[in-house]
Amino acid sequence: MPIKSVEEILSEQPFLAGLDEKSRHLVGGCGRNARFAAGDYLFHEGESADLFYLIRQGRVALEVKAPGKGAIVFSTHGEGEIVGVSWLVPPYRWSYDARALEPVSAVSIDAACLRRKCEADHDLGYEMMKRFMPVLVDRLQATRLQFLDVYGPGA
Amino acid sequence: MHGPSREPSILTPAGLQALFDALRADGFRLVGPTRRDGAIVYDDIAALDDLPRGWTDEQSPGRYRLVPRTDAALFGYAVGPHSWKAHLHPSIQRLWRARRDGESIAVTLEPLPTERFAFIGVRACELKAIGVQDRVLMGGAHVDQRYRARREAAFIVAVNCAVAGGACFCASMDAGPAVRSGHDIALTELIDGEGHRFLAEAGTAAGETALEALPRHPASAADIAAARAQSERTAAAMGREMPAEGLRELLLDNLEHPRWQDVADRCLSCGNCTLVCPTCFCTSVEDSSDLTGAETERSMRWDSCFNLDFTHVVGGSVRASVRSRYRQWMTHKLATWHDQFGESGCVGCGRCLTWCPVGIDITEEVRAIRASAAAKGV
Amino acid sequence: MALAPDPVSAVADPMTPTASRVLGRRRESPNVWTLEIDAAGLPAPTPGQFCMLTVFGVGESAISVSGLRTRPARLVHTIRAVGPTSRALAALRPGAAVGLRGPFGAGWPMVAAEGRDVVILAGGLGLAPLRPVLRGLVARRARYGRISLFYGTRSPADILYRRELERLREWLDLDIEVTVDHAGPEWRGHVGVVTNLLSRATLDPGRSIAFVCGPEIMMRFAVAALKDAGLADADIHLSLERNMRCAVGHCGHCQLGPVFVCRDGPVFSYDRVAALLGRKEL
Numbered sequence: 125m126p127i128k129s130v131e132e133i134l135s136e137q138p139f140l141a142g143l144d145e146k147s148r149h150l151v152g153g154c155g156r157n158a159r160f161a162a163g164d165y166l167f168h169e170g171e172s173a174d175l176f177y178l179i180r181q182g183r184v185a186l187e188v189k190a191p192g193k194g195a196i197v198f199s200t201h202g203e204g205e206i207v208g209v210s211w212l213v214p215p216y217r218w219s220y221d222a223r224a225l226e227p228v229s230a231v232s233i234d235a236a237c238l239r240r241k242c243e244a245d246h247d248l249g250y251e252m253m254k255r256f257m258p259v260l261v262d263r264l265q266a267t268r269l270q271f272l273d274v275y276g277p278g279a
Numbered sequence: 280m281h282g283p284s285r286e287p288s289i290l291t292p293a294g295l296q297a298l299f300d301a302l303r304a305d306g307f308r309l310v311g312p313t314r315r316d317g318a319i320v321y322d323d324i325a326a327l328d329d330l331p332r333g334w335t336d337e338q339s340p341g342r343y344r345l346v347p348r349t350d351a352a353l354f355g356y357a358v359g360p361h362s363w364k365a366h367l368h369p370s371i372q373r374l375w376r377a378r379r380d381g382e383s384i385a386v387t388l389e390p391l392p393t394e395r396f397a398f399i400g401v402r403a404c405e406l407k408a409i410g411v412q413d414r415v416l417m418g419g420a421h422v423d424q425r426y427r428a429r430r431e432a433a434f435i436v437a438v439n440c441a442v443a444g445g446a447c448f449c450a451s452m453d454a455g456p457a458v459r460s461g462h463d464i465a466l467t468e469l470i471d472g473e474g475h476r477f478l479a480e481a482g483t484a485a486g487e488t489a490l491e492a493l494p495r496h497p498a499s500a501a502d503i504a505a506a507r508a509q510s511e512r513t514a515a516a517m518g519r520e521m522p523a524e525g526l527r528e529l530l531l532d533n534l535e536h537p538r539w540q541d542v543a544d545r546c547l548s549c550g551n552c553t554l555v556c557p558t559c560f561c562t563s564v565e566d567s568s569d570l571t572g573a574e575t576e577r578s579m580r581w582d583s584c585f586n587l588d589f590t591h592v593v594g595g596s597v598r599a600s601v602r603s604r605y606r607q608w609m610t611h612k613l614a615t616w617h618d619q620f621g622e623s624g625c626v627g628c629g630r631c632l633t634w635c636p637v638g639i640d641i642t643e644e645v646r647a648i649r650a651s652a653a654a655k656g657v
Numbered sequence: 658m659a660l661a662p663d664p665v666s667a668v669a670d671p672m673t674p675t676a677s678r679v680l681g682r683r684r685e686s687p688n689v690w691t692l693e694i695d696a697a698g699l700p701a702p703t704p705g706q707f708c709m710l711t712v713f714g715v716g717e718s719a720i721s722v723s724g725l726r727t728r729p730a731r732l733v734h735t736i737r738a739v740g741p742t743s744r745a746l747a748a749l750r751p752g753a754a755v756g757l758r759g760p761f762g763a764g765w766p767m768v769a770a771e772g773r774d775v776v777i778l779a780g781g782l783g784l785a786p787l788r789p790v791l792r793g794l795v796a797r798r799a800r801y802g803r804i805s806l807f808y809g810t811r812s813p814a815d816i817l818y819r820r821e822l823e824r825l826r827e828w829l830d831l832d833i834e835v836t837v838d839h840a841g842p843e844w845r846g847h848v849g850v851v852t853n854l855l856s857r858a859t860l861d862p863g864r865s866i867a868f869v870c871g872p873e874i875m876m877r878f879a880v881a882a883l884k885d886a887g888l889a890d891a892d893i894h895l896s897l898e899r900n901m902r903c904a905v906g907h908c909g910h911c912q913l914g915p916v917f918v919c920r921d922g923p924v925f926s927y928d929r930v931a932a933l934l935g936r937k938e939l
Contacts, residue, residue: 185848197840200848202857225845266850270838274872275781275811276593276739375673377713377756384676384713384754419920421671421905534936561909563902568714575714579672582908589910591900593739603938611912618915 130155133231137178138204139255147248154237160224166207173216175232176208182228188220198270199263200225206259211235285487287498287506290466290477292353294494296327298436298464301492302397307434310366311399312359317345319359321366324399327353338446338518338629341638351475354400354468357444358628362557363405364412366396367429374564376576391424395432401462402440403455404447404626408557409435410461414620415560434485437462439510445518446629448642452523454626457510458482464490467506478506519632521642522649523623527614529649534606538647543602545637550583552631552639553608558624559583584608609641671905674711674756675699679749680731685817688738689782690747691723694755696730704789705764705896705924708732709904711756712749716742719901719919721786722760732757735785735817761904762923765790765868766894774802774864776888778879780809780851780871784817786896786923787870795825802864805832809851809875812837813844832858851875852882862887870896877934880927890928897923897930914939 131152134140140148158177160166166177166184177184183202187195198220201207207222207230216235242249290298303309303325311324314331324330336356337344348355377386401409413430416423440447440456449455458465463486467478478498481487553559563582568575582589585604590597598604616624625641632640681693694710702708702722711717718740724733738747749755767790775794779787787806794804806825810816816835826833834854836847847854851871865888869879876895883893899911899918906920914933916922933939 183845183847187842193841195842197842197844197848200836200846223842262853266853269850269852269874269878272874273811273838274874275809275815275838276737276872377676379713379754382752382754384756386674386676386756388670388673416907419906421907423672423907424670534939560907563908563910564717566711566714566716572714577711577717582902582910584909589900592898593737597899598938600938607912607939615912615915619917 130157130231133157133180134178137180137231139178139206143251147245147251150241150245150248151233151238151252154234154241155231156234158230158232160228160230162224162226164224164228166222166224166228166230167218168221169218171218173208173211173218174235176206176211176235177222177230177232179203179205179207180229180231182230183225184228185223185225186220187223195221195223199266206256209256209260209263211239212256212260285481287478287480287503288490288495289498289502290479290493290495292327292475292477294479295353295466295477297493298489299325299327299399301489302434307395307397309397309399312354312356314345318343319345319356321359321361321363321398330354330400331356335442336444338444338633339638340446340632340640340643341635343633350470352441352468352470354438354440354466355442357440357442357447358402358405358630360555360630360634362555362628362630363398363401363409364557364560366398367409367433368412368416368423368426368560368562371578371580372425373576373578376574379573379575391428393432394429395434396429397434397436399436401435401437402628403437403458404449404452404628405557406435406437406458406461407449407452407454407626408628411558411620411622411624411626412560414622415558418620434489435462435464435482437465437482439465439467439506440513441468441509443513443516443518444629444633446632447517447627448519448521448629449627450514450517451519451521451642452623452625452627454628456513462486467509469502469505469509471505473502476502478502519629519640519642521625521627521645526623526645527617529645529652530610530614533648533652534610536648536651538644538651539602539606541647542639542644543600543605545639546601546605547637548585548587548601548604549636550585551634551636553583553585554581555630555634556612557626557628557630558612561589584611609644613641613645671758672903674709674717674758677755677757679751679753679755682749682751685735686815688747689735689815689817690738691733691735692746692749692755693726693731693733694757696732697757699732699757700760701725701730702732702760702789703764704767704793705786706760706762707786707901707904707923708734708757708759708761709901710734710736710746711758712742712745713754713756715745717756717758717902718742718746719904720746721896721923723785723788724792725789735782735788737782758904761919763921763925765896765924766866766926767793770794770866770868771800772802773866774861775804776855776860776865776867776883777804777806778808778851778855778867778869778871778883779806780875780879781811781815782817783869783871783875783896784808784810787868788818788821790868791825795828795831798830803832803861804830805834805858807834807836807851807854807858809836809838809854809871811839813840813846834858850878852878855879855882855886860886860888862889865892867893868896869893873897873934890931891926893927894924895927895930897925 462482612624677697720734723735738744911918
């Protein structure tokens with residue numbers, strides 16, 4: 125059974141669509157295959173944001189621990205989505221937990237590696253920014269809507 | 280004289296009293312202008328002496344005074360705080376009662392009103408306003424049965440205005456001052472060298488029949504000319520004007536105009552304007568019960584878009600600010616009423632100016648918006 | 658235990674309720690109940706219409722029809738207990754008397770949806786007036802293209818009609834996705850805004866018609882997402898809510914600009930109300 129290279133896997137991901145071959149090669153160089161079983165944590169609050177993930181399959185919950193409630197899940201992400209944005213800005217530390225809700229296959233990207241390559245090649249850096257900004261903006265909008273508690277008095 | 284009475288005729292004051300007597304003998308409840316509490320209001324009347332003989336009114340924004348005239352005119356004034364909606368669409372009405380009997384409830388519709396009103400002294404603006412309310416309450420898929428019962432039974436004796444009030448602008452709204460249609464009888468009061476008399480014109484077969492039975496004589500060409508001239512003088516003497524052309528578009532294009540905040544800073548949101556306006560129709564319902572909960576009922580009562588809870592939804596009121604409520608009232612009256620009912624909701628009677636405690640003048644507000652819109656080249 | 662409804666009232670005077678009775682009651686979530694009420698001869702409602710429900714001596718509320726049962730005819734209404742009248746309604750037990758007026762209003766354009774893909778976007782209690790749509794589409798499945806329901810609510814405990822949705826999920830040719838604003842650790846489904854569910858789906862904008870209902874903020878975001886997906890304003894339909902007292906266009910309370918929500922709505926196509934919804938405090 126032919127095993128796809130990380131670069132081949134990345135070329136199929138809509139998130140990186142439009143990236144030229146050279147840039148894809150650079151990104152691929154920072155990436156590795158990753159698998160998680162249901163219930164596994166991809167990372168924990170407070171840890172250093174060394175790796176972030178592009179999900180190939182499965183669903184991941186972002187949550188915070190809450191005394192008396194165990195954890196509160198505030199968003200879930202699945203196929204084609206990025207998990208982990210805190211690697212973009214200092215202090216490069218996770219502010220929440222990420223837990224696999226079901227078996228997850230993903231590509232993990234070494235954050236320090238990618239930051240180094242973006243610093244060295246600003247064209248690559250800009251291509252990455254163009255793709256990450258919409259993710260940040262969308263999540264900000266979504267968070268605002270969730271925060272507005274529009275559904276009113278609930279359970 | 281008896282004969283076809285679509286031709287104008289002349290009634291003396293005695294003839295007018297005979298009309299009152301005939302209507303009452305016929306079972307009508309006469310309602311007309313009378314002096315009370317320093318104003319001319321609409322109340323039960325029986326005789327000419329009940330009318331405000333020899334009085335006129337001075338009206339301007341936030342001001343109303345009765346002033347004696349130098350003659351004995353019976354209708355020598357403009358309109359007061361009351362309009363005919365107080366009788367056709369009363370401020371409080373019971374809709375139904377329900378009685379609990381063990382497990383079951385019996386609902387009894389309140390019997391439809393059987394009262395027959397004869398309205399004396401209805402002005403052109405008021406006739407138009409009645410027509411406007413007719414369209415709101417009877418012109419749609421659902422008919423307000425209580426309103427229809429009172430409306431269909433009403434007999435209307437209209438009067439052509441001899442005096443244009445300081446707050447009047449019916450000519451701008453194409454609502455007067457001459458009575459056009461909707462009346463059973465229209466009177467024009469003439470007081471001159473020929474004496475104190477009334478030109479009487481029938482507007483319906485019922486009006487014809489009523490006039491036929493009265494002592495009267497045919498109107499001369501001079502009488503008719505005098506009556507028409509009087510209406511023209513009144514039209515030329517309007518206290519105010521509000522050019523209606525393009526008014527709907529002007530307001531709907533300027534919903535964020537700074538003038539709305541300007542008027543909101545003055546408006547008390549007291550709702551007087553909606554109470555005195557002859558076309559305002561908004562109502563609310565209220566449920567009540569006796570102490571045991573066995574007998575319950577629902578009544579309908581006047582409401583006003585100026586009330587904060589008028590637009591209450593889960594989470595609060597949609598129109599929380601006075602600005603939004605004043606804007607609603609004025610844009611509904613002058614703009615969206617056209618979308619809903621095919622005509623303006625305003626008849627230019629001027630009551631909202633006169634009875635506003637802070638003297639807000641709707642014609643002035645429109646003028647201010649129009650002026651700055653013109654300045655911007657809009 | 659005979660009811661004694663006034664035979665005149667139901668037809669002759671739209672302002673007088675018909676005396677009826679609650680036949681069933683089910684709790685959907687801590688403050689939401691669904692009542693089944695004897696239809697008492699009232700005309701059958703179409704999806705999207707509402708009735709005025711009276712608790713005698715307390716008051717009357719406008720509640721969307723959330724279902725219809727036949728043989729015997731029953732009206733189904735889902736009520737959130739949030740004010741004095743709705744609390745009294747939600748507390749009515751089987752056998753209790755209730756007054757009915759209606760049905761009123763313009764409903765969802767079910768006929769326009771035939772031959773098209775139907776996208777249903779529901780938020781919170783907004784699923785209630787959309788449930789008759791879902792049931793209507795399923796009952797005549799062959800008349801419609803793809804059917805999707807995207808439903809967002811506050812938390813898993815607030816999900817309405819959960820068993821019914823799970824059953825419908827088992828149909829192969831229906832797409833049902835549910836999301837919540839936040840959840841505890843036991844929830845395995847989506848967490849996030851309902852518009853995210855839409856952006857992850859593939860729509861054919863030319864073939865699609867959308868029905869949207871929920872809190873007004875949610876509806877505005879939903880409409881924006883549908884327009885981003887390529888739907889035309891005229892193909893997006895919303896159910897609006899305003900203070901309703903008479904339900905027949907006479908009391909003036911429910912006006913939104915030129916429209917009376919009770920009579921011209923509550924369902925509107927977006928092209929008709931876009932400018933109205935965009936203006937604060939209209």
